[in-house]
Every structure is written in C-alpha cells, then in structure tokens.
Amino acid sequence: MTNITVHFVSPDGEKTVTAEASDGDNLLTVAQINDQPLEGTCEGQMACSTCHVIVEAADFAKLPEATEMEEDMLDLAAGARRTSRLACQITLTPELDGLTVHIPAESHNMQGI
Template sequence: MSDITVNFVSPNGTRTVTATAKEGDCLLTIAQINDQALEGTCEGQMACSTCHVIVDAADFDRLPEASEMEEDMLDLAAGARRTSRLACQITLTSELDGLTVRIPTESHNMQGV
C-alpha cells in the first residue's frame, strides 16, 4: 500500500499542511492527527456538520458522490459550497492522492485545536 498525500489549506488560505495517509484512512482522522480545526463532534456518525471541508474544485470529481444523508447534513453546514463534503465520509484511496481541502472560515473547533 502506498502513501496518500492530502493537503489541508487554512481558512484564510495562507497556510497549507501536507499530511500522509494510508489507503482506507478517514479524512477526518487524518485532519485531526495533523492538528486541523475539524471538530467531528459526532465521531463520524453523520449527525453533525462539524467536519465540513471544501474540496478543491480540481479534485471534487475524483470523490464518490455524497449520499443523500450527507447532502442533508451539508445543508446545515455554515458556509457550504458546491464542493463541500463531510470529512468523516471521505475514505482515502490511491485515486485521491494529492487531494486538497480547505478548512472553512466558518469552522469553529470547540475542542480547542
């Protein structure tokens, strides 16, 4: 299994953190391991939108389609855009190597990251 690179862009766009993941890793877990401000209050149960990320437009079509339930949660996410997704619902694969996501400016991590 080869490493997968993921780029996290800060809300203001001034800083990018490049993280390494393995195939099958959850994007939310990789974000939290790399000190990104994604709370993930429901721990991936799709009961909140605190892991909302904005996927780079060039990468968006590489992702599987969001489920109807994920779309419903994204409707509640502050600052949601056309390329918004829940990080807890993105399982990293080799096809997603180089994925770039932005942490929304509306994101507030209440867990103190």
C-alpha cells in the same frame, strides 16, 4: 501500503499543511491527527456538520457522490459550497493522492479549547 498525500488549506488561504495518510484512512481522522480545526462532534456518525470541508474543484470529481444523508447534513453547514463534503465521509484511496481541501472560515474546533 500506499501513501496518500493530503493538503489542508487554512481558512485564510495563507497556510497549507501537507499530511501523509494510508489507503483506507478517513479524512477526518487524518485532519485531526494533523491538528486541523475540524471538530467531528458526532465522531463520524453523520449527525452533525462540524467536519465540513471544501474540496478543491479538480479533486471533487474524484470523490464518490455524497449520499442523501450527507447532503442533508451539508445543508446545515455554515459556508457550504458546491464542492463541500463531510470529511468523515471521505475514505482516502490512491486515486485521491494529492487531495486538497480547504478548511472553511466558519470552522471552530471547540474540543481543542
């Protein structure tokens, strides 16, 4: 089984959490297991944008293109940028080893309260 390292950068940029994942893991699940403030209200059904992350520019090109449905959800995400993606739509592969994603300042996990 291939280990994949993912780096989550806090909204203020001050803290990075490094997590280990496996080939085929979903980024949202990995984020939640590692206590990142991504709510994922729709549980990965692409009916919300509460798992919005900003992918490091160097890693963004390694991702498959977002679907039209994902793009529509990203249009609703607060603070969306050119390299924004929904974490629920990112399946980790060995090519994504070292992936760095930034948690947007607008992220609040209401389920964690």
